Amino acid sequence: MVPEFAIIGHPNEGKSSVLSTLAEDDSVRVSPTPGETRECRVFPVVIDGREVLRFTDTPGFQNPGRVLSELKRLSGIASDPFVTFRSASAGDPELHDDRELLGPVVRGAGIIYVVDGSRPLRNVDRAEMEILRISARPRLAIINSKQADERHLEAWKNEFRQHFNSFRIFNAHRATYAERILLLEALQAIDQDWQQPLAEVIAAFRRDWASRNQRCTEIIADLLAAALSLRLEGKLAAGDDEEPCRQRLFADYQRQLAQLENGAHRQIQTLFKHNIFRSQLPPHSLLHEEIFSARSWQLLGLTRRQVVLVGGLGGAAIGAGIDVAALGHGLGLFTLFGTLAGGAGAFFGGKNLSSRARFLGQPLGGESLQIGPAKSLDLLFVLLNRALLFYRHTINWAHGRREGATPEGVVLWAGENFTHHWSAGKIRTCRDFFLLASGGKGDEESEERQQLQTMLADTLTEISTSEGPHRQ
Ligand SMILES: Nc1nc2c(ncn2[C@@H]2O[C@H](COP(=O)(O)OP(=O)(O)O)[C@@H](O)[C@H]2O)c(=O)[nH]1
Ligand SMILES: [Mg+2]
Structure with a gap:
C-alpha cells in the first residue's frame, strides 16, 4: 500500500x-x-x-x-x-x-x-x-x-x-531539496511500518534527482554546443558602411545567444517541475544582466590564474582572458568586436577583418563580415556559470512559494562564480569541449562531451546538497 x-x-x-x-x-x-x-x-x-x-x-x-x-x-x-x-x-x-x-x-x-x-x-x-x-x-x-x-x-x-x-x-517557501529528503527521513522514523516503504521512497527520490541532474547536464552541454558554434554572416555591398553592418550582426548574435540560453533555462525549469509559476530572480541577480555585460564577464569569466592555466595546457592555442574593461567602456562591444577580431587575441572570427582593419575605407563589395564561432573560452565560462546560477535558483525555489510572496528571512545572494576554484584538469575538460563545440561538433557523442557532462553532474550534486541560500 x-x-x-x-x-x-x-x-x-x-x-x-x-x-x-x-x-x-x-x-x-x-x-x-x-x-x-x-x-x-x-x-x-x-x-x-x-x-x-x-x-x-x-x-x-x-x-x-x-x-x-x-x-x-x-x-x-x-x-x-x-x-x-x-x-x-x-x-x-x-x-x-x-x-x-x-x-x-x-x-x-x-x-x-x-x-x-x-x-x-x-x-x-x-x-x-x-x-x-x-x-x-x-x-x-x-x-x-x-x-x-x-x-x-x-x-x-x-x-x-x-x-x-x-x-x-x-x-x-525556503526548503531545499536536501531539506525535503530530511523531512522524509523524519517521517520514516515516526512509525516502524513505514520504515521500509519510505526508505524505498527516499531511494527513489534520490535516483530521480540524480537522473534530473543528468538530464540537466545534457541541457547545459547542448546550450554550450549551440552557443559556441553560433556563427552569423553579414554581406557588405559596395559602398556600404561597415559599422552599421557590424552593429546589426552583433545585435543579432547577442539576441540569438540569449534565445538559446533562455530556451535552456526554460528546460531546466520544467525539468524541476516548475510548470505553472515562474520563479522570480532576486533583484540583484547577475542573470538580469546581458550575457555580454562587463559585470557578467568580470564575475563569471575565467580568473587571471585560470587564464594562465589555459596558456599552459598545451595543444591548440585558444583565446582566454577577455579585457573586461573593453566590454564596459562607452564604445562597448563593437570596439571589442572590431578590434579584437583583427587583433591577436581574436575573440570572434572575422573573415577578412584583419585585412579590412588595415584598409578602413569603403568596402569593395561582395565581402562579408562574420561573427562566431566563439574564439574565447570565457564565453563558455560565462554561459556555464549563468546556467549553474539558474540551476541553483530553480532548485531552491520551493514549489509552495508563489510569485509576489515576500521572501521573509530569505537572504538572496548575489551572483557567484561556481568555477573560480576549478583546477587545471577541469579547465582542460572545458577547453577540450570548447574546441569541439566551436568547431561545430559539440552536439555529437564524444569523449570530450562525456567528460564535460560527468564533471557537470558532480557540480550539480554539490550545488543541490549544499546548504540552502538562506543559510549563508
Ligand atoms: N512568508 C511566508 N508565507 C507563507 C509561508 N507559508 C505559507 N505562506 C502564506 O500563507 C498563506 C496561506 O498559505 P496556505 O498554504 O494556503 O495555507 P493553508 O490554509 O494552511 O493551506 C498564503 O498566502 C501563503 O503564501 C511561508 O513559509 N512564508
Ligand atoms: Mg490550504
Whole structure:
C-alpha cells in the first residue's frame, strides 16, 4: 500500500504551501484567504510512472474545541470515536471542515501537522493537537514560520515534544531539496511500518534527482554546443558602411545567444517541475544582466590564474582572458568586436577583418563580415556559470512559494562564480569541449562531451546538497 500523509492544521498556517513544496507540485492551491479549502485533495507523488507516496491536503480545523469534547464524550461509548463523530456530524454544516479533515486520519493516513511558528501558541492549537494525539496515528509536526519572529519557537517545540512522535522546522517557501529528503527521513522514523516503504521512497527520490541532474547536464552541454558554434554572416555591398553592418550582426548574435540560453533555462525549469509559476530572480541577480555585460564577464569569466592555466595546457592555442574593461567602456562591444577580431587575441572570427582593419575605407563589395564561432573560452565560462546560477535558483525555489510572496528571512545572494576554484584538469575538460563545440561538433557523442557532462553532474550534486541560500 502506498503510504499516505495528511497535512493537517489550522486555516492559513501554510498547509497547502508545505504540501506543494514537499510534493514538488506547483498546482497545489495556496491562498491568503483562510478557510478556502473545503475538501480533501490527494496529491500522488509519482516517480518513474509509479505512485510511491501520497499527500492529502485538508481543510483547516474550524471548531477544534467542540470536536475535542465530542470525541471525549464518544470515547467511552463508541468503538471508534472518530468514525462515530464523522457519521454523527454528517448533517452539521458548521462541522463540515472538521469532519472532512479527519477523513484521511480515519482511513489510516499518517499526520503531518503544520503550524506557523512565528505566532504564539493558543488554546485552539492545544485542542487540535489533543485531537490528533487521541487519534493515535503516527504524527509529525512541522514548524513553518511565515515570519522571521523566533520568540515563540521554544514554546511550540515544548508542546510538540508532548504531542508528537517528532517535529521538524520546514519552511514552505525556503526548503531545499536536501531539506525535503530530511523531512522524509523524519517521517520514516515516526512509525516502524513505514520504515521500509519510505526508505524505498527516499531511494527513489534520490535516483530521480540524480537522473534530473543528468538530464540537466545534457541541457547545459547542448546550450554550450549551440552557443559556441553560433556563427552569423553579414554581406557588405559596395559602398556600404561597415559599422552599421557590424552593429546589426552583433545585435543579432547577442539576441540569438540569449534565445538559446533562455530556451535552456526554460528546460531546466520544467525539468524541476516548475510548470505553472515562474520563479522570480532576486533583484540583484547577475542573470538580469546581458550575457555580454562587463559585470557578467568580470564575475563569471575565467580568473587571471585560470587564464594562465589555459596558456599552459598545451595543444591548440585558444583565446582566454577577455579585457573586461573593453566590454564596459562607452564604445562597448563593437570596439571589442572590431578590434579584437583583427587583433591577436581574436575573440570572434572575422573573415577578412584583419585585412579590412588595415584598409578602413569603403568596402569593395561582395565581402562579408562574420561573427562566431566563439574564439574565447570565457564565453563558455560565462554561459556555464549563468546556467549553474539558474540551476541553483530553480532548485531552491520551493514549489509552495508563489510569485509576489515576500521572501521573509530569505537572504538572496548575489551572483557567484561556481568555477573560480576549478583546477587545471577541469579547465582542460572545458577547453577540450570548447574546441569541439566551436568547431561545430559539440552536439555529437564524444569523449570530450562525456567528460564535460560527468564533471557537470558532480557540480550539480554539490550545488543541490549544499546548504540552502538562506543559510549563508
Ligand atoms: N512568508 C511566508 N508565507 C507563507 C509561508 N507559508 C505559507 N505562506 C502564506 O500563507 C498563506 C496561506 O498559505 P496556505 O498554504 O494556503 O495555507 P493553508 O490554509 O494552511 O493551506 C498564503 O498566502 C501563503 O503564501 C511561508 O513559509 N512564508
Ligand atoms: Mg490550504
